[in-house]
Amino acid sequence: MMFTDLDRGRPFAKDPAVVKHGGRYLLYYSIGPQAGTDDAGAWGIGIAASEDRVSWSKLGEVPLEQQCERNGICAPGAVVLDGRIHLFYQTYGNGPLDAICHAVSEDGIRFEKNGSNPVFRPTGQWNNGRAIDAEAIPFRGKLLLYFATRDPQGRIQLQGVAAAELDSGFGREAWTQACDAPILRPELPWEEECIEAAAVCERDGRLYMFYGGAYNNRPQQIGCAVSDDGICWTRLFDEPFLPNGEPGSWNSSESGHPFLFTDEDGRTYLYDQGNGDMGRSWCLSMTEIGWRDGLPFLISG
Known part of the structure; x- marks a missing residue:
């Protein structure tokens, strides 16, 4: 699979999120500003559909409608609950004031925005109040919301988590921050100063998190950790689970910002997102994962 969006004048698709709904697969992704605007235009979220998870056709974009979205939105996370698609996404272009928003859809295309948006930003002296890169997963009767934030100096990207009741509506008052310190922070050499973009799945009662380590094009690569409660995490590997490509390859500059999709057959x-030109273009790709003795492994095509 290789997918990108050309509607804004250059190949650009980042931050994938995939669900199955209504008999088809839906892909939500970030779109950068119009080419030639020196990144001054608003970011957005695109919507594409597929019958096979591989070939995608764009359906449209999520409109910018609320005051908090005026500078753009991006980095969607999507989850299907009771037949409806819940989209969690971040505001963009506001520095430490960026926060997580919520919208819900019956058809996956037209979304009703939460009236209390933004619904979540973190508190505590360990972070700078920013929340980006939303990921939501139901676990033990609650919806866990994973987010990336930064240290008080705004230098190091950290991972946190909040929780809400599944019948809460997910507005601003529904969320309780479930950590008073980072649940994952960069420690390995290849992670440099960044842990972000949590992609979480449940297997046999445990949660597995695939995450982006290091900032974009450093290169960012994908690591993996495991947890029994969704809060305390242990890395499974010291090296990247999915590294960037060799020089000259399409993803030589990065393989990053993962999303883990489990299909109906298990x-x-x-x-993931990648590029080979230091971010002048961005494409999305897909790799199947197998599992053996509680550990994920890449299935080569």
Whole structure:
């Protein structure tokens, strides 16, 4: 699979999120500003559909409608609950004031925005109040919301988590921050100063998190950790689970910002973003993952 969006004048698709709904697969992804605007235009979220998880056709974009979205939105996370698609996404362009928003849809295309948006930003002296890169997963009767934030100096990207009741509506008052310190922070050499973009799945009662380590094009690569409660995490590997490509390859500059999709047959697929030109273009790709003795492994095509 290789997918990108050309509607804004250059190949650009980042931050994938995939669900199955109404008999088809839906892909939500970030779109950068219009080419030639020196990144001054608003970011957005695109919507594409597929019958096979591989070939995608764009359906449209999520409109910018609320005051908090005026500078753009991006980095969607999507989850299906009771037949409806819940989209969690971040505001963009506001520095430490960026926060997580919520919308819900019956058809996956037209979304009703939460009236209390933004619904979540973190508190505590360990972070700078920013929340980006939303990921939501139901676990033990609650919806867990994973987010990336930064240290008080705004230098190091950290991972946190909040929780809400599944019948809460997910507005601003529904969320309780479930950590008073980072649940994962960069420690390995290849992670440099960044842990972000949590992609979480449940297997046999445990949660597995695939995450982006290091900032974009450093290169960012994908690691993996495991947890029994969703809060305390242990890395499974010291090296990247999915590294960037060799020089000259399409993803030589990065393989990052993962999303883990589990299909109805139980097979799992890791979507990621990449490029080979230091971020002048961005494409999305997919790799199937197998499982053996509680450990994920890449299935080569």
